Structures are given as C-alpha cells and as structure tokens.
Amino acid sequence: MTSLPLPELAPVARSGLEACLPPGRTPATGTPVPALILVPTVLLLSAAAASAGSGFDAWIADQLYAWQGGTWALRDAFLTSRVAHEAGRDLSTLAWLGVFVAWLATWWRAGMRHLRAPLMWLLLTTLVASLLVAWTKSLTNMDCPWDLLRYGGDRPFIGLFTARPEGLPRGVCFPAGHASSGYAWLSLVFFLGEMRPRWQAAGLALVLAAGLVFGIAQQLRGAHFLSHDLVTAALCWCVAALSWRFAWPRRAEVRS
Numbered sequence: 001m002t003s004l005p006l007p008e009l010a011p012v013a014r015s016g017l018e019a020c021l022p023p024g025r026t027p028a029t030g031t032p033v034p035a036l037i038l039v040p041t042v043l044l045l046s047a048a049a050a051s052a053g054s055g056f057d058a059w060i061a062d063q064l065y066a067w068q069g070g071t072w073a074l075r076d077a078f079l080t081s082r083v084a085h086e087a088g089r090d091l092s093t094l095a096w097l098g099v100f101v102a103w104l105a106t107w108w109r110a111g112m113r114h115l116r117a118p119l120m121w122l123l124l125t126t127l128v129a130s131l132l133v134a135w136t137k138s139l140t141n142m143d144c145p146w147d148l149l150r151y152g153g154d155r156p157f158i159g160l161f162t163a164r165p166e167g168l169p170r171g172v173c174f175p176a177g178h179a180s181s182g183y184a185w186l187s188l189v190f191f192l193g194e195m196r197p198r199w200q201a202a203g204l205a206l207v208l209a210a211g212l213v214f215g216i217a218q219q220l221r222g223a224h225f226l227s228h229d230l231v232t233a234a235l236c237w238c239v240a241a242l243s244w245r246f247a248w249p250r251r252a253e254v255r256s
Helices: 016-020 033-054 056-067 078-105 110-140 180-195 197-221 226-247 249-255
Strands: none
Touching (some): 033 056, 033 226, 056 226, 078 197, 197 226
C-alpha cells in the first residue's frame, strides 16, 4: 500500500511577546504554570508566617542586636548603609535606566527590534513589583526592629492583625522595601528564559544574591525582620510569574 502524503501544517501564529522570539524558538516544556506561580509564592509566605509566628524573627534580631553590643552599631556603618543600602539602591535604579536606554535603542537599531516589547515588559514588571511592595508597606503599618522597645526604640511591638493604639506613629517597615531593589528583578529570570536561555541560571543567581545581600544588610542595620524579606520575595516572584503567564500566553499554556 502506498501512504497518502500528509498535508503540511500551517505555522501557528504567535501571540503576545512570543512574536518577538528569535526565529526557531518553540514553546518550552517544564514546570506547569500554576505550580510555577503558586508553589514559590506559597512557600515564601508560609516561611514568613512561620518565622514571625514562631518567634524566629525576634530570635534572629536578638542575636544581631546582642552581637552589636546591645545597639544597632551597623545602622550607619559604611558597608551596610553606604554600600549595601544606598549604593545598592542606586545600582538597581541605574540597571532599570540601562534597560530603558536599551528599549529606546530598539527604535533606531533594526537588529534590536525583536527586543522592543520584551524590554518594555521587563521595565514594567520590575516597576510594578517595586511599587507593589511600597504600596503594601503603606497599608501594613508595622514598625522596624530599631523602633521597638526591645531593641532600644520607643514603641511596643504591634502585630500585623492587631489594632494599633491611637497616637502611635505609623510604621512603614513591612514588607522590606530595600530587598525589592534585588527581588524586583526576578522578572529578568523569565526574560532571559525567553530571549537568552543560556543566561537564565546566571540571572537567577544574580537576582537572588542581590536580594539576599540587600535584605541581610538591612537586618544587620535593624531595619527589618527576616519575614519582611520573605514577603517581599514572594510579592516580586508573584508579579514576575503572573505577568509572564499573560505576556507569553502560548508558551505558558504548553507548560500547563
């Protein structure tokens, strides 16, 4: 018997940012999208709740406070304040401006046109993640360790779901704002996964290292508890993963 020739399949139209992928790139398979979004987020939030609820937050802060001689001696130290805090914040801002310049370049360099939409996505997701953390801080009304009586401050500890006494100044320390200067770049991991897969692991390591360094430096200064950093990481991951889900719909559906 002779087999009938099979008709050639028409290429599937790419949608969203998929149209910007280099020629030949096809949807990847791997971790299902719901798990990719939910598992890290739930784990980080659970770890934050456990750290705060079990007293592990306070235990770490106690050790750091005692190690510094019963004061936050590193609050204004050069490495923690000038380098990790101020220079780290400025470096993150410069990185964002660098991506913005690269996006502008896509309008006059033909070879970069395919990066125009992905770079704009990267700009928006990092900005949204940072703004979400800042907005959440404005709502939670929680104090920094250095504000608390336990650590030489003048305020009692008020839990997240405890009514705050009238007359007590507002707290603006939860979640951790400075750690978002690192964790907001988790969207870079998805960007590299789509555009430069070989660099994805290095990008993830760089972003996690930045978030950890910024977070630990702030804990050493008395600005945050561990749970503050974990919640920031969860929010930034959720923004990056959710926005990737909607910006690269067909690739995300293949993973589902």
